[in-house]
Amino acid sequence: MTIYEGKLVSKDIRIGIVAARFNEFITSKLLGGALDGLKRHEVNENNIDIAWVPGAFEIPLIASKMAKSGKYDAVICLGAVIRGSTTHYDYVCSEVSKGIAHVSLNSDIPVMFGVLTTENIEQAIERAGTKAGNKGFDCAVGAIEMVNLIRDMQD
Numbered sequence: 001m002t003i004y005e006g007k008l009v010s011k012d013i014r015i016g017i018v019a020a021r022f023n024e025f026i027t028s029k030l031l032g033g034a035l036d037g038l039k040r041h042e043v044n045e046n047n048i049d050i051a052w053v054p055g056a057f058e059i060p061l062i063a064s065k066m067a068k069s070g071k072y073d074a075v076i077c078l079g080a081v082i083r084g085s086t087t088h089y090d091y092v093c094s095e096v097s098k099g100i101a102h103v104s105l106n107s108d109i110p111v112m113f114g115v116l117t118t119e120n121i122e123q124a125i126e127r128a129g130t131k132a133g134n135k136g137f138d139c140a141v142g143a144i145e146m147v148n149l150i151r152d153m154q155d
């Protein structure tokens with residue numbers, strides 16, 4: 001029996017982060033959590049690049065460019081889509097999730113989904129570093145695990 005696993009060690013891991021500026025009050029906290037998670041697992045900050053996009057809808061395009069560049073071992077996507085008074089929320093959430101999943105499945109590297117999709121601001125605050133944790137930190141740790149899992153499978 002072979003059990004593959006991704007240890008939480010940095011091993012010169014290179015990370016690209018795409019962050020949406022829309023709801024920056026929230027997304028800046030997600031970014032802070034992601035950077036905290038990477039640094040606490042000894043990812044060299046010189047191996048971390050950040051790209052800001054206008055909103056979550058623009059994340060997949062830049063995530064795709066990062067994934068195809070060959071410069072990164074993983075890409076982390078961060079955003080906060082908060083329901084408003086129209087159906088716009090549904091379309092943004094749908095296309096962002098489908099877009100990031102498409103990039104992930106068509107890349108040889110992990111593309112982490114760190115986009116909050118919440119009914120209200122309170123739910124977003126809870127998931128950006130308060131009582132429900134920080135989705136950015138979770139994605140950072142997950143990215144490290146996935147990179148090392150893939151390397152473990154290749155050895």
Ligand SMILES: Nc1c(NC[C@H](O)[C@H](O)[C@H](O)CO)[nH]c(=O)[nH]c1=O
Nearest residue numbers: 020022054055056057079080081082
């Ligand atoms: N309402 C939210 C948006 N909307 C903007 C779109 O993401 C996009 O930037 C615009 O439609 C132009 O293409 N974006 C978020 O990230 N969060 C929202 O709550």
Ligand SMILES: CC(=O)[C@@H](O)COP(=O)(O)O
Nearest residue numbers: 082083084085086088089
């Ligand atoms: C998620 C959104 O696009 C949303 O914030 C837009 O708000 P509204 O539906 O009130 O236009």
